[in-house]
Amino acid sequence: MTLLLWLCVIGIALWMALKYLPAGTERFRPLPEAVALIPLLIAPLVLVAIVALFTHHRAPLAIAIVLIIVQLVWQTGYVIPIPDSWTDALAVPRQTVAASTSASQSTGSTQSAGSAQSAQSSDQAQSSRTLRVMNLNTRYGRADTGSIVHEVEMDRIDVLAVEEINDDFVKRMQDSHIADQLPYLVLGDSAKTDNGGFNAIWSRYRITDFSTDTLSIHAAAVPSATVDVDGAAVTVAAVHTKSPARSGADWSQGIRNIGLFGIEPTTRHALIAQAESTGVEPTEQIEQTASGSGSIATGGTATPAAATPRTVVLGDMNASVYHPSFRYALALGRKAGGPGLADSSFELHRGWHNTFPATWPGFPALIEIDHVLHTPGLKPNWAKTVKIPRADHKALIVELRVV
Numbered sequence: 001m002t003l004l005l006w007l008c009v010i011g012i013a014l015w016m017a018l019k020y021l022p023a024g025t026e027r028f029r030p031l032p033e034a035v036a037l038i039p040l041l042i043a044p045l046v047l048v049a050i051v052a053l054f055t056h057h058r059a060p061l062a063i064a065i066v067l068i069i070v071q072l073v074w075q076t077g078y079v080i081p082i083p084d085s086w087t088d089a090l091a092v093p094r095q096t097v098a099a100s101t102s103a104s105q106s107t108g109s110t111q112s113a114g115s116a117q118s119a120q121s122s123d124q125a126q127s128s129r130t131l132r133v134m135n136l137n138t139r140y141g142r143a144d145t146g147s148i149v150h151e152v153e154m155d156r157i158d159v160l161a162v163e164e165i166n167d168d169f170v171k172r173m174q175d176s177h178i179a180d181q182l183p184y185l186v187l188g189d190s191a192k193t194d195n196g197g198f199n200a201i202w203s204r205y206r207i208t209d210f211s212t213d214t215l216s217i218h219a220a221a222v223p224s225a226t227v228d229v230d231g232a233a234v235t236v237a238a239v240h241t242k243s244p245a246r247s248g249a250d251w252s253q254g255i256r257n258i259g260l261f262g263i264e265p266t267t268r269h270a271l272i273a274q275a276e277s278t279g280v281e282p283t284e285q286i287e288q289t290a291s292g293s294g295s296i297a298t299g300g301t302a303t304p305a306a307a308t309p310r311t312v313v314l315g316d317m318n319a320s321v322y323h324p325s326f327r328y329a330l331a332l333g334r335k336a337g338g339p340g341l342a343d344s345s346f347e348l349h350r351g352w353h354n355t356f357p358a359t360w361p362g363f364p365a366l367i368e369i370d371h372v373l374h375t376p377g378l379k380p381n382w383a384k385t386v387k388i389p390r391a392d393h394k395a396l397i398v399e400l401r402v403v
Contacts, residue, residue: 001051005060008048012041013067019074019091023328027252032244036367038322042071077321079349093321093330095349097262097342097376129230129402130381131205133159135370136388136395137240137316140196141169143391145176151386152181155397158204159227161238161314163220164197178202186210188223188238195219195246199238199315203227209235215261215272217254218242232310232402234378237261239315255317255325256283262333262341262375264308271336283328286336308339310377312400316370316393321346330373341373344380344398353385355394365394372398379403 018026018035026035045068052061076082077092084094134157136143141164152160160182162169170187182202189212190198199220205227213221219242226235241254260268260282271282280288319326321343333340345353345368354365365385370393372383378400385394 001055002057002060005048005052005055005057008044009060009063009067012045012048013063015041016067016070019322019324021324023256023324024252026324027244027248029244029248032248032251032319032323035322035324036320036369039071039075039320040366042068045071077346077349078352081349091322091324091327093327093343093346094340095342095347097339097374129232130399131158131227131229131234131312131378131402132156132397132399133161133236133312133314133372134395134397135161135163135238135314135316135372136391137163137370137393138165138169138197139390139392140164141166143169144389145169145172145178147388148395149173149176149178149181151388151395151397152178152202155386157182157397158229159225159236159312160202161199161236162202163199163238163240163316164195165200166197169197170200173202184225184227186223186225187212189213189221191221193219194221195240195242199223199240201225201236201238203236205229208233215239215257215268216275217257218247218250219254226309229402232377234310234312234402236312236314239313239317241316241318243318251318252325253281253283255319255323256329256332257281258313258317258373259283259329259332259341261311261313261373262308262330263336263338267336267338283332286332290335308333308375310402311375312378313341313373314371314396314398318369320368333375339376341375344372344374344400345383345396348380348383350382353383353396355385355396357392358387358394359392370394370396372396372400374400377403 016038019038045064049061049064087094182204184203184207186201188199201223207225208228209226211224214224214237215222220240222237222239224235224237226233242250244251271285275282330341354368355370356365356367358365381399381401383398385396388395
């Protein structure tokens, strides 16, 4: 029994330590799956502690208790704010991104009464502008479209992003009268190499600009749409990273590339163009620039980080905050002079929003691998998950306010 208890606590401790691997090194299977399951290790730890307690094995009991405390500390970001200075030690992402600047913010130390009142009115107008987004992996297009449209109507969804869809799914959505709620549509490019299908974005708001393939993430094309939210331009992108079962290397690189949305567009486009001509991944270019061994040719003057446009990135990212590659993506923008990205669920401090799996009868979703990320200029008001028939992920709904 003593040997078994020691093997358990040492094995679990080593498993938990995978969280601290350098970004990209967890691409080798079964590491992606193992890292995703780290928060669930609290269950066997409690069991080990109980057995050690009743069998009077003090050392394994003490270690199990310490590991349980570590697990709980790692989860605190979902319920209370964590100082940025603690994030590296805890291996968690920053919970917020730098505040954006806008015309409504004061740039001086004093204001006239009139200008202060005008700024206050502008702030109130901005705070009343919200964007309610919903994301769903449709499980090869099998999800029930009637239920999706019903949820869109009941929760007054403004933008719907879906992954793993096909032409039949689009037709069924049309037959379910999605256009009555969300009349604007952008379809991602379709290819034989798609990760279970292509992506799409439906919008209630008028689309002022769009792309059918904004960014290469080594999986399905990433469609994006810029929508007009009562005078505020917000770009929304739908992503679906490759499953690690298909390619661990593409999975990790695709996740890290999502971080390019945390960089202002001029620099991002330059990085992508340079990658296409040289074959060097944008993330590697940024690392080379940060280390002084390379540079980014923007082809012009880059927009200041504070002026990075409001952007929402949502989708099935096949990763949680426990994955080093995902945390790297959230922080990538800061390495290139941008603000980076924030995860709405982790920022809210209102608990977990687990989305997968959603097909086990009577069993809750266990891990949070679907996300709504955002740049400065947006803040989450609330989030929730909803079960959609015949989908293997829960839908994730987040309301964001313009700030």
